[in-house]
Amino acid sequence: MFDWLIVGAGFAGSVLAERLAAERGDRVLVVDRRDHIAGNAFDHTDAAGVLIHRYGPHIFHTNSEQVFAYLSRFTAWRPYEHRVLAEVKRPVTGAAMQVPIPINLDTINRLYGLSLTEEAMQAWLAARAEPVAQIRTSEDVVVATVGRELYELFFRGYTRKQWALDPSELDKSVTARVPTRTNRDDRYFTDRFQAMPRDGYTAMFGRMLAHPNITVRTGLAFAEARQRSPFRRLIWTGPVDEYFGFRFGKLPYRSLRFRHETLDREWALPTGTVNHPDEATPYTRVSEYKWMTGQVHRKTSITYEYPSAEGDPYYPIPRPENAALYKRYEALADAEPDTWFVGRLATYRYYNMDQVVGQALATFERIQAQVPRVAARRVGTVG
Numbered sequence: 001m002f003d004w005l006i007v008g009a010g011f012a013g014s015v016l017a018e019r020l021a022a023e024r025g026d027r028v029l030v031v032d033r034r035d036h037i038a039g040n041a042f043d044h045t046d047a048a049g050v051l052i053h054r055y056g057p058h059i060f061h062t063n064s065e066q067v068f069a070y071l072s073r074f075t076a077w078r079p080y081e082h083r084v085l086a087e088v089k090r091p092v093t094g095a096a097m098q099v100p101i102p103i104n105l106d107t108i109n110r111l112y113g114l115s116l117t118e119e120a121m122q123a124w125l126a127a128r129a130e131p132v133a134q135i136r137t138s139e140d141v142v143v144a145t146v147g148r149e150l151y152e153l154f155f156r157g158y159t160r161k162q163w164a165l166d167p168s169e170l171d172k173s174v175t176a177r178v179p180t181r182t183n184r185d186d187r188y189f190t191d192r193f194q195a196m197p198r199d200g201y202t203a204m205f206g207r208m209l210a211h212p213n214i215t216v217r218t219g220l221a222f223a224e225a226r227q228r229s230p231f232r233r234l235i236w237t238g239p240v241d242e243y244f245g246f247r248f249g250k251l252p253y254r255s256l257r258f259r260h261e262t263l264d265r266e267w268a269l270p271t272g273t274v275n276h277p278d279e280a281t282p283y284t285r286v287s288e289y290k291w292m293t294g295q296v297h298r299k300t301s302i303t304y305e306y307p308s309a310e311g312d313p314y315y316p317i318p319r320p321e322n323a324a325l326y327k328r329y330e331a332l333a334d335a336e337p338d339t340w341f342v343g344r345l346a347t348y349r350y351y352n353m354d355q356v357v358g359q360a361l362a363t364f365e366r367i368q369a370q371v372p373r374v375a376a377r378r379v380g381t382v383g
């Protein structure tokens, strides 16, 4: 008898497995229907020996000291600040050009052949920004800051490809992930902690799960695991609508197809990622792992991301009707006895890795407050 069955060996499932086993002495079975641990953060060396991320580039960044300290128990780090260029056509000449995204002072100066100062750029943007009475959508939030031309150049096509929705149909939180800056900071993220696990994500997960009280079964889905192994309580990190048999209909998730390529040269891209925001290019971005991992290799591996309706669920789609449908599932989840729903798919939140770790740690605290320790009870029974 396991004290817990945890469905999913990604961040949500693995953090909880580690906490329950290490802090409470609970016996935990972790299952994942994929043939590996680490969920979407899974990395491995490809045929050429280059460390790649199977589900697209994963760059760790957080402002949470608690999350960073927690993960630091299981990995050393390689400092890494991600930089992204967007390939766009210059408004006047139509010539292709790669410029920093998030939009910053250099983006504008290079694109328009200007030499604005920081203050001048603020005025330049203010003259182009469109007044929006109430900022609700992913279109509003961008046009209200940079105006329509830059919105169309950098955001409209990318977003339409990525989500199969116009930005006007998506919650503002989506494009608000990418800020606008009037300084020259060209980092994609500005978080306090930005680093990659030194030996990769999968190695870090391996250390988290290497506790004698944790059993890991990959290639095993929940439906089969529940038949085989008795358990007292359940932690679910898969899609919440799947757990409830799609009772209220499918919750929309967006998928991607990844095209991985190894090139017989040392470097492929001028930076970790190049975005392709134009609608004609079928992929959204290309990423080169050696920038992130620091690996030295005479070849290099890159990944193209093609948005897709079919495939594994990767992104919850933030818009009001989906939030309303999720609320109905959430009410079922809240009422489900002895079951906790944690993670990006189970709580239908567009969360980064650090937010999932934070959510899992908070869930552990709730469990500590609500669930008597089984190990203590066991000792009590024996005594």
Ligand code: FAD
Pocket (backbone or CB within 6 Å): 007, 008, 009, 010, 011, 012, 013, 031, 032, 033, 034, 038, 039, 040, 041, 055, 056, 057, 058, 059, 060, 061, 220, 221, 222, 223, 237, 238, 239, 256, 314, 315, 342, 343, 344, 345, 351, 352, 353, 354, 356
């Ligand atoms: P997952 O990692 O999805 O784990 C859930 C696991 O549950 C899966 O492995 C799945 O196989 C398993 N499962 C589901 N149902 C069942 C079932 N019925 N039976 C058995 N197993 C089941 N975050 C960042 O912080 N930085 C980034 O740069 C970044 N880049 C990203 C790039 C892409 C392309 C994507 C898609 C995401 C990115 N993220 C990034 C987000 C990050 O992947 C997630 O925040 C994180 O992996 C979520 O962890 P999780 O445990 O909630 O879910």
Ligand code: UDP
Pocket (backbone or CB within 6 Å): 086, 101, 154, 155, 156, 158, 159, 162, 174, 175, 176, 177, 178, 275, 277
């Ligand atoms: N986005 C965009 N153009 C870009 C980069 C991002 O329009 O060059 C929008 C797009 O809608 C994207 C969202 O901003 O889905 C969030 O971007 P982010 O890079 O955070 O996406 P993720 O890494 O989560 O896929």
